[in-house]
Amino acid sequence: MGSPFLSDVVPAVSIGTRTQGPAPASQRVTAWLPLALLPVTLLLWIPAVRSIDMAAVTDYGLVSVLPVGAWAALLLLIASFVLWWWRDARRYGWLLALHIVLFIVLFYGIPAVASDSLRGPIVYRHAGITDYLTRTGIVNTRQDAYFNWPGFFMGLGFTVEIGGMRSAMALGRWATVAVELMYLPPLLMLLRALTKDARLLWAAALLFFVMNWVNQDYLAPQSFTYIFYLTILALVLTYLKALDSGFSSDFSVAASTAKQAGADLNRGIRVARWSRRVLRVLAPSPAPMPEGVPSTAVGGGTGALVTLVVMLLFAATVASHQLTPYALFFAVSLLVVTGHCRVRGLPVLMGVLLVAWTIFVASGYIDGHLEKITEGSGVATSTAANLTGRLAGSDAHVLIVWERMALSASIWLLSALGAVSRFRKGHQDHAAALLFLAPIPLFLLPYGGEVLMRLYFFMLPFVAFFAAALFVSNGAEGSASRPRVLAAALSRGRRVLLFGSVVCVLMAGSFIARYGNERMDYFTRDEIAAVAELYRLAPAGSYLLVETNYLPWRYQDYEWNRSDPTSGGHRYLSLSQQWELDPSMSPGEMAAWTADTLRADPAAGKQAGFLLLSRSQRAHEEILGGQSAATMGEYEQYLKTSGEFRLVYVNQDARIYARDPEI
């Protein structure tokens, strides 16, 4: 091949290269010249990204400060990919893989190079959960939802401890790039199960990484369980797919057995025919498979072992994440019901595991949050949380939200057009279409404002597949007559140009959407230093209050024990939560509430608390439409004049107030 990794994949149409004897040396050198574009992209990208001033990012996100060099590098890389893809996708498969790897580094690695800190507050929280688990060895399912699906954090804890690392944060910086790179191999296997057309496969693979703007790929359970998601679907569609002509083979075996035994052949055939009819009633007929998929379907011992591996991966998914197992369950069930997977018991096994985990492990969380879960379910709630509820905040942010919606809608539209085109041409992409639709029921689950993004993420491999199909023609190109060859070449050329242009536009749109919250997702050194100082100052069991939960904290002392506050951890609170409970509170009333909440209570073992105000919290409120700067200024003034607080730490981006323990 090109790529021994995908040796079964063949090109639908031979493009560009003609192999009629060895080419002269000069021609061979010229043929490889475009490879020089790859180091050029790096030479453009590195200085450009290192020159980014993250402090200057506006409400439009990273796009507001991205230097021209970084844009040029990304566009050049796409152009180079399209060039090799046009020449011969099968022969240069390894080169296309290299382009995708480089794209992942250049597109997803920007924050890791441009910033000193980890991106967003969640990674810090995940480090805190990991720290709590490994420090105490306790799984307290009532602490919060994370501890009901803690598998990922347990595995991460082992890696951190056995690797002698101080914290899981050590792995956070490049986690996004690493995770995206880990998606590539199972994604290729999944696409290989859907098509044998090398051009379609590589175009879909590139589009997957270009269109993945939803930020679900950091050091988090959902990003790692997504590797399991891709792998399980690849295994099911490759090794557990319905065996072609299964019934006719039963028929032949029965007939041949009867003949060999010297029995009445007609009777043997009648028995075989009868059993065939019964089987047809009991089970759906094997669904049509895409043409030319690798014939790796195996039965017997290997099939059983592959089923075992699928269940092993699924069990790790169930233990690690709330939503991914349901996405897998729906997908595999659909494949079984429609006859694309021959292991009919697989959804049953998956369902039993899901129910068992919910009853025996996650019941602690579900018991305590049943009302919240039922209230959070349904189309209306999900629509409000995922669409209408997100259209708030600063003007620039609302524009970014509209851009995200328009981008996602355009991508889905491209994909729908691609699907229609494929089916009209007679391709039997039923499995891809089913897997495209399988995650839709997730929208009804109580998963707050993120479920639509998760849905997009689970659909993405199949969306990319169908969107890519729009740019890959499988017509009767390459016929012998010269004018027709010329017309076909022109049509191909237009298609390739169109593909390159669309990928560039999607990449730019995806960049704006992905990095649109960067002003609040980025933390300065001063903010990190302020949180470290907060932990140094605050005694065990004290209350820690912030404006909103958007700061690099909770990476230590994660737990909170209401009955024995001094046993460790802190009570983490935010003004925004309090304002949500009572929006009518004035700044003065909020200052009074703060003084009361953070007051020491020696009888209950409660120490005086602290308040931390910082740049990223303010950015969060300004971008998403929380309290105004004027309200917060008034609030802070009340604190200062109350005489109940002391400013104990201040730097350019953060201030810490300590509640006076004596008052």
Place this chain on the structure above:
Amino acid sequence: MIRLLGWTGIIAALSAILLVLAVVASFGPPWRPAAALIFVSFGPGASLVPLLGLRDTAMELVLIVPVSFAIVILVAAALFYPGLWSPESQLTILLILCGAGLSGRIVQSLHAQGTT
């Protein structure tokens, strides 16, 4: 050795040896974290996946990382819930699993050599 264990088996064995050395000798960063990451990503999967007999090198290579992660997660969970978890206990179990996988591979190879 390569004939007995295959490349994946060699990777599994080396990653395990490297991590044990790094832990015993208390190597500092970046060596010990790197050894831990290599073992967690490849060790268990590389030792066990070839036993599946998939006859598809690409799929075997693809499975190594997910299977490794899944085994690390499930072993951790199996130790955490009964309150038996420690990094050393988990490492011991993972090394036993790797050893079992590699032994199975050797038996498979010897059997295949015997039949040819």
